[in-house]
Amino acid sequence: MSGNGYVIDNWGLLVALLMVAVAALVSELMCISIGKTLMWSAIRALVQLCVMGVIIGYVIRSNNPWLVFGVIAVMLVAAVQITLSRAKGIPKGLAGPVLLSLVITMLLMISLVTELVVRPHPWYAPQLVVPLTGMLLGNTVSALAVGLSRFYESMNERRDEVDTLLALGATPWEAARPSIVSSIRLGLLPTTASLASCGIVTIPGMMAGQVIAGGDPLNAAKYQFVVLAAIAALTLVADALIMTMTYRTCFTDKDQYKPPEDR
Template sequence: MYPVAVQASGTSYPIDIWGLLIALTMVIVASGLSWLMHLGIGKTLLWSACRALVQLCAMGFIMGYVIKSGNPWLVLILITGMLVAAVQITLSRAKGVPKGLAGPVLLSLVITMLLMISMVTELVIRPHPWYAPQLVVPLTGMLLGNTVSALAVGLSRFYESMKERRNEVDTLLALGATRWEAARPSIISSIRLGLLPTTASLASSGIVTIPGMMAGQVIAGGDPFNAAKYQFVILASIAALTLLADTLIMVMVYRTCFTADDQYRDKPVVEHRKRNR
């Protein structure tokens, strides 16, 4: 057993198949209510719930196998798959972004994730072995989940802001501003918007809400104080990771809004596509 495992201090409450069916029934009732009120989201809600159930159960099975095996290569393969899926989800959620951003998004996630995971595992928790699957895999999932949302919101806001500021950008460029100086207000706006959910979670945790990781450990029989410490480490990591990832992706993509002659481009184009023409 690894030292990072949560030590049970009380009774755990496992969920059987009937519990899952009842939870799914609650979603079905909500979908029915949506149908009665003509909200138009009933099918989406039901499909998303069914998909989440299948995906979570599948991930639980896979994580159980990886944890039992203790093979670092399996941990690496699983994290790689999560990163690839994160890129796809980020681009599918982001609106109004140019094609060809998969590379910058993947690079941003890989760099920031490696940095955060290394710091948390090696400096904060210090598990043995260093790749302890029951720590690294869930931690990666929690960090990726929040970062994906922040990146999608940030990218969408950046390109939307650049379109709204077109005349201002042209004026700044005409007055001799660099591409970075012209795009800077949009970059700042997108990063701030991407950070809003994270800062709100930090401010309300422990008073208004008991975050998911802390609640899960307590329900599973873990020590509440230890769960609180873990939760703070996660929230702090998410805040730092979100800021780093948003900043890095903005540095890599802001040039897509400009031509090689430092003129505003109506339709953003990823640079490597431009060279191929």
């Protein structure tokens, strides 16, 4: 134990990795065929988290705003790549709109949280801004991937309906709107579920981490609520923004429905 928090040594990490190994072995014995993927993902997560811990530690000690912005920029680029790799059935060329939506919404949310809610000194405090960016991006990436996949899937399912609406004089936006609403709602489901269950069914990760590290439980609860509120707002705004920028990919210049093979 260090101060009021508990330190995890190398043996603790090894035990945690062994738990995953046992789960992977059970998977292979049951012929589920995800054991290797599970084990590799766990090892990769351990390496990535430790590397990020070292980087964040260096950034905090240096207290340099340019290093903070550099880390955020790398995280944004990685978020775009992960979003596009997770989304299924989407056309090519969406990297720009995804990056733009993430940059706009992230800058907005980070500015609001740091300047109006927490108000750290200095304003770019690395120990706040970098972890907060990671938590917000992690949730937004999942929501965007789900939302984009659902939108294009819905548009394909509604092809005849969309053609009919266009023939009756509807604009592309009006024809695509049911699919847009459906995709945004689906992307928001995990966030709304977290908001509804936190504090009763679950103790979210950030709050649990601060309490385990010896922080004040009430203050940890306040931080967790701020993060959840920012995630909810960010997810909705990012989903709405990306839908606004990409729905036209389902239509031609003459406002006709464009089939998937032509996008």
